[in-house]
Amino acid sequence: MITLAVDCMGGDAGIRVTLPACKKFLDSHPDAHLLMVGQAEALQSFRHERATIVPASEVVTMDDPVEVALRKKKDSSMRVAISQVKTGAALAAVSAGNTGALMAIARYVLKTMEGIDRPAIATQLPHAKGGATTVLDLGANVDCTAEHLLQFAVMGSALVSALENTENPTVGLLNIGEEAIKGSEVIKRAGELLRTAGQSGYLNFYGNVEGNDIFKGTVDIVTCDGFVGNVALKASEGVASMISNGLKQEFKRNLLTKIAAVIAYPVLARLMKRVDHRRYNGAALLGLRGLVFKSHGSADAVAYEHALRRAYDAARNDLLGRVQTKIQTAAPLLMSADSTAAAKTVTSPT
Amino acid sequence: MITLAVDCMGGDAGIRVTLPACKKFLDSHPDAHLLMVGQAEALQSFRHERATIVPASEVVTMDDPVEVALRKKKDSSMRVAISQVKTGAALAAVSAGNTGALMAIARYVLKTMEGIDRPAIATQLPHAKGGATTVLDLGANVDCTAEHLLQFAVMGSALVSALENTENPTVGLLNIGEEAIKGSEVIKRAGELLRTAGQSGYLNFYGNVEGNDIFKGTVDIVTCDGFVGNVALKASEGVASMISNGLKQEFKRNLLTKIAAVIAYPVLARLMKRVDHRRYNGAALLGLRGLVFKSHGSADAVAYEHALRRAYDAARNDLLGRVQTKIQTAAPLLMSADSTAAAKTVTSPT
Numbered sequence: 001m002i003t004l005a006v007d008c009m010g011g012d013a014g015i016r017v018t019l020p021a022c023k024k025f026l027d028s029h030p031d032a033h034l035l036m037v038g039q040a041e042a043l044q045s046f047r048h049e050r051a052t053i054v055p056a057s058e059v060v061t062m063d064d065p066v067e068v069a070l071r072k073k074k075d076s077s078m079r080v081a082i083s084q085v086k087t088g089a090a091l092a093a094v095s096a097g098n099t100g101a102l103m104a105i106a107r108y109v110l111k112t113m114e115g116i117d118r119p120a121i122a123t124q125l126p127h128a129k130g131g132a133t134t135v136l137d138l139g140a141n142v143d144c145t146a147e148h149l150l151q152f153a154v155m156g157s158a159l160v161s162a163l164e165n166t167e168n169p170t171v172g173l174l175n176i177g178e179e180a181i182k183g184s185e186v187i188k189r190a191g192e193l194l195r196t197a198g199q200s201g202y203l204n205f206y207g208n209v210e211g212n213d214i215f216k217g218t219v220d221i222v223t224c225d226g227f228v229g230n231v232a233l234k235a236s237e238g239v240a241s242m243i244s245n246g247l248k249q250e251f252k253r254n255l256l257t258k259i260a261a262v263i264a265y266p267v268l269a270r271l272m273k274r275v276d277h278r279r280y281n282g283a284a285l286l287g288l289r290g291l292v293f294k295s296h297g298s299a300d301a302v303a304y305e306h307a308l309r310r311a312y313d314a315a316r317n318d319l320l321g322r323v324q325t326k327i328q329t330a331a332p333l334l335m336s337a338d339s340t341a342a343a344k345t346v347t348s349p350t
Numbered sequence: 351m352i353t354l355a356v357d358c359m360g361g362d363a364g365i366r367v368t369l370p371a372c373k374k375f376l377d378s379h380p381d382a383h384l385l386m387v388g389q390a391e392a393l394q395s396f397r398h399e400r401a402t403i404v405p406a407s408e409v410v411t412m413d414d415p416v417e418v419a420l421r422k423k424k425d426s427s428m429r430v431a432i433s434q435v436k437t438g439a440a441l442a443a444v445s446a447g448n449t450g451a452l453m454a455i456a457r458y459v460l461k462t463m464e465g466i467d468r469p470a471i472a473t474q475l476p477h478a479k480g481g482a483t484t485v486l487d488l489g490a491n492v493d494c495t496a497e498h499l500l501q502f503a504v505m506g507s508a509l510v511s512a513l514e515n516t517e518n519p520t521v522g523l524l525n526i527g528e529e530a531i532k533g534s535e536v537i538k539r540a541g542e543l544l545r546t547a548g549q550s551g552y553l554n555f556y557g558n559v560e561g562n563d564i565f566k567g568t569v570d571i572v573t574c575d576g577f578v579g580n581v582a583l584k585a586s587e588g589v590a591s592m593i594s595n596g597l598k599q600e601f602k603r604n605l606l607t608k609i610a611a612v613i614a615y616p617v618l619a620r621l622m623k624r625v626d627h628r629r630y631n632g633a634a635l636l637g638l639r640g641l642v643f644k645s646h647g648s649a650d651a652v653a654y655e656h657a658l659r660r661a662y663d664a665a666r667n668d669l670l671g672r673v674q675t676k677i678q679t680a681a682p683l684l685m686s687a688d689s690t691a692a693a694k695t696v697t698s699p700t
Binding site: 143174176224226263264267271 | 535564565597609
């Protein structure tokens with residue numbers, strides 16, 4: 001039995017999305033059990049033999065500052081869901097709530113894994129070859145050192161091998177050119193660390209990649225700092241929605257274009273399905289002593305169910321153990337990286 | 351008469367693109383004169399009453415390292431074209447060559463404008479409202495201070511008011527959230543500087559914007575460091591080409607989809623025209639004591655002609671004078687920013 005804890009109140013739509021998604025997920029996963037966390041009156045209508053209601057009196061809103069979520073709302077559905085992972089009652093927690101609050105509470109409750117300075121958020125973006133590229137970090141860490149980028153690469157490798165059945169996934173370092181001499185000092189040093197890690201067999205380092213490689217499917221994993229990752233993600237969402245809205249506008253222009261739309265619809269629908277971001281909903285918070293998955297706040301039931309599936313697969317394939325093993329294996333490199341970072345901090349306190 | 355210097359040898363296709371584009375440009379601009387720079391034998395066939403061949407024996411290739419382009423190829427078409435601006439023979443130079451080499455040679459030959467630490471590359475990206483967002487920097491500067499981001503904003507404002515007839519264009523700071531507390535230390539400080547500049551009337555600061563805002567058309571100008579700008583640009587190109595290739599594949603699938611393609615074609619073509627990047631070809635190198643425009647290396651003749659038009663408009667509307675005036679007006683702020691930066695350098699040499 002795989003037990004997941006679900007923050008039923010999180011996300012833009014709350015229970016209107018989470019409850020139908022949980023129902024569908026349970027029906028298609030006979031060995032799954034859900035701890036449905038939320039306000040008792042909101043959840044009382046939900047009935048399933050493999051679901052247990054876990055009451056939580058408060059809700060973290062999408063606008064709550066991290067401090068409020070963390071210090072003032074100690075009985076929030078988000079926090080209670082994560083606590084189920086801490087106590088061992090659940091193998092993973094899923095929430096569509098406020099990302100900043102989720103990361104802060106998860107760090108506070110679960111703590112960071114040994115050998116990892118900072119947890120990261122990893123998501124999948126669809127690529128032209130029909131699969132998806134795993135990108136991390138997506139916004140948890142705005143100022144990263146070269147060592148953090150190496151840690152992200154190691155954790156991303158564990159994630160992809162656990163969830164995509166890819167034994168030795170390739171890692172690319174997001175940069176502004178393929179040549180090793182490109183980029184900032186941090187990026188150049190990250191390139192050196194990743195090359196060393198690749199040569200030592202800790203991961204499969206491909207080299208530098210550029211923004212377009214994410215969507216070409218050049219590598220399985222792209223490592224970058226959270227600022228750059230977040231901008232790349234949102235810029236790509238912006239282009240995709242500009243094109244899809246533009247298509248809708250053009251097809252609605254007049255009777256002839258409306259007829260064209262009817263005829264072209266099945267073709268466009270097949271393309272839209274291929275690049276449908278809902279199929280990739282469910283970002284992993286990596287580097288914590290427990291599994292937490294983040295659904296997009298505006299996810300619908302289809303997308304939310306996908307996040308539940310990702311959490312389920314991660315629990316089933318022991319993502320946590322795999323990340324730990326990867327980190328331990330790469331420890332000599334990560335440790336020497338750590339001590340370098342520590343030494344730097346001592347000699348140049350900025 | 352507006353005279354432009356054209357590096358006819360630059361770009362992936364060289365004269366096969368530049369010569370037809372120059373011909374078309376001259377025919378549609380009766381007060382334009384072109385200095386056609388390149389190897390005499392390559393250009394001898396080109397005849398136009400308002401074109402003058404300026405011989406240059408060498409060519410900077412797309413792969414030439416910056417040092418080679420700058421130190422070894424002193425008679426390159428790129429350098430000779432830029433020198434025409436330096437001597438006053440031309441009002442602007444246009445090249446589709448290697449970006450790194452172009453920036454390095456332009457800096458060396460023309461020098462940086464007073465009050466500007468680093469020149470930037472500004473380009474336009476089409477947005478959902480039918481216009482384009484000007485984004486800078488696009489890769490010239492990978493590590494930027496808050497002061498640089500302010501300088502980019504000031505230069506970008508001059509560019510947009512010169513080329514788009516927008517009197518008081520809005521500036522957004524690229525960040526990972528709308529709230530002022532988001533982002534790295536550099537970004538937060540840049541936000542403070544930009545707010546002060548906005549309050550002092552030096553520019554029209556909107557606030558933070560996110561990656562998707564570039565394509566929504568939220569602001570006229572987006573300021574960011576060159577690393578982030580380059581990744582956002584390439585990621586968005588990657589998404590656009592994934593979608594357009596996906597459309598082609600789906601429409602080619604079988605006879606029915608091919609028929610659908612014929613019917614949908616006019617609608618799709620209209621959308622493609624709206625977001626056609628060729629209409630926005632011609633990035634400005636800003637902050638130099640002379641005008642230089644960069645065409646995409648893979649530009650076709652339509653796109654290259656657009657870069658010539660941008661350079662022509664910039665020369666005609668006195669972009670150089672406008673940037674200088676903007677910089678001088680904002681000098682109290684830029685100078686205090688400079689001295690802060692200098693003070694910082696003195697107290698914490700990292």
